[in-house]
Amino acid sequence: MGVGLFPTEPVATMREYTQLAESLGYANVWFGDSQNIWRESSVTMGASAVGTEKIVFGTGVTNAVTRHRSLLASTWATLSEFTGGRVALGIGTGDSSLRTMGLKPLKLAELEEAVGELRTLFAGDAVAETSSGADFHLNYVTEPMDIPIYVAASAPKILELSGKIADGVIILVGTSPVFIEAALETIEKGARASGRTLDDLHLVLWTPTAIADDPVKARDLARAHVARVCIRPLPAKVDPSLEAAITKIRDSYDYYHHMDTEANHADIVPDELVDLFALAGTPDECRARLTEISALPIDQVSIIPFVRPGESRAETMKTFAQLVSEIGD
Template identity: 75%
Template sequence: MFSKGVGLFPTEPVGAIRDHTLLAESLGYDNVWFGDSQNIWRESSVTMGAAAVGTERVVLGTGVTNAVTRHRSLLASTWASLAEFTGGRVALGIGTGDSSLRTMGLKPLTLAELEQAVAELRSLLRGEAVREPDSGAEYHLAYLAEPVDVPVYIAASAPKILRLAGRIADGVIVLVGTAREFITAALDTIEQGARESGRSLSDLHIVLWTPTAIDEDPVRARDLARAHVARVCIRPLPAAVDPSLQAAIDRIRDGYDYYHHMDTEASHADIVPDELVDLFALAGSPDQCRDRLAEMAELKIDQVSIVPFVRPGETRATPIRTFAEIAAQL
């Protein structure tokens, strides 16, 4: 059986995100993941630090950060400090960069650059020195008394980065939808990468990143999930989509607005058909979502991490509670 996680984009004030974190811990969630996109959401490091206050068990992580807007020295120091404060309850989720970069016209890292960034972060967290590429100077975290254990999770959807994650990461945040064929293809690709470093799939912690909207009215639930489904579709996927849906995916890619990244009111959400929502989200009535979760439980997933969507003015506490109730029935 999988554990529970929740992804919280800091679209609300820091105090509200802290309340959601405390609620998730009280409901038995194992991880809370915080979005990091400085131009459209509140600052993730401030939010995580505040959310950690009063928690005792839940693991805090980014879903996800990058090594462009955040220099490696800053990333390493942030996570060493958060690990110290929480007693090691941290998980560094990182990717090549998405809306945090694209809202400024910057390009994501290449996979080789991401691999180098992960290696340098691990060196810094061990107390070792690394070389700054622009200045040529060596630097290190001078205050570390001993190495800090911070597991690194790579966010991945396309085959090449899934394979890289399998080879070098401690965990993988998998964003490929909720359909069996896409999840299975992603897991197979991760395992190929794991074998390249002498490991197996069981050596990694697999988190299925799951856009989620639960409502007694399935139509309203689908509408809430469309924006996140659009975000999934703009990236390459580990398995082929039915050709009848390719035209819709092409339109989404052409019209995606990163300043409305995963915004339920985004215009690009309007062109996402129901068929794609059913492939890439957990959206429907409580009974429908429970049935889909039961299917996921048969796969080699360690955690289902929901990204809860609600209408403007409503609280994400409701789907956080509802998902916990549904998962408890399995």
């Protein structure tokens, strides 16, 4: 189990969620990194790590634009040192952290270059700064550090790239086996290009989650994140009857309300898309979908708990852990 926590609440609350996750047996906690809409991720991770013993800290996800590569490398080397290696650097091309400032995400070739340079810095070696041409390195890294890099992927091209270059993949393609299987096939194609297989990657399914006795409430809570999934190219085709809804979502998406349950663009997401791209519904409905996912070669299902503003994410985390336990039994 993993849990994605966007820092929409004060650091002390995020630390409480982290401690709860560790007590429930979650393997990873992934913190969103979008400086204009959420609290600072590196501060939140460092504070949340205090007092933990097992849980692995990651970003879901950071980027190499707002975070200069020297800053990214130093942040993760420091966090790894502090936690005894309990880190997973989740990175992507950049999304709301860039788009809220009118900036464009990295091209895939630029992302690949950034990942390579981060590995060089973690090895204790130097890389050239893009603008100045000067070499730089982490002066306190005296021996290579093993810091796994996860690439967040949803569209086919980046899914393939993740299979080629990443240690792990954060897969955002929904919860329907049709889309998951298509994503895995594309990742595997990239893995083969680097002489690897899916077994060489840690595969994390990233899913918006809302579990409630009232299925309407649950689906309503997940609609905003489903909109986020739909605005990107998908690894498999949706039913033609849903294409008009997806086009409307893409045209109206507001990045300052990125994954906000109250966002206006959430209102135009139909139930059919929610059922394809989220873990949302009653406990029985969610258990059934998780059982389907458990048959696929996914290493971790990482939930993003969605609740009403002012409500705690703790109950969703507890319920998900219980459902996983029941499926395991």
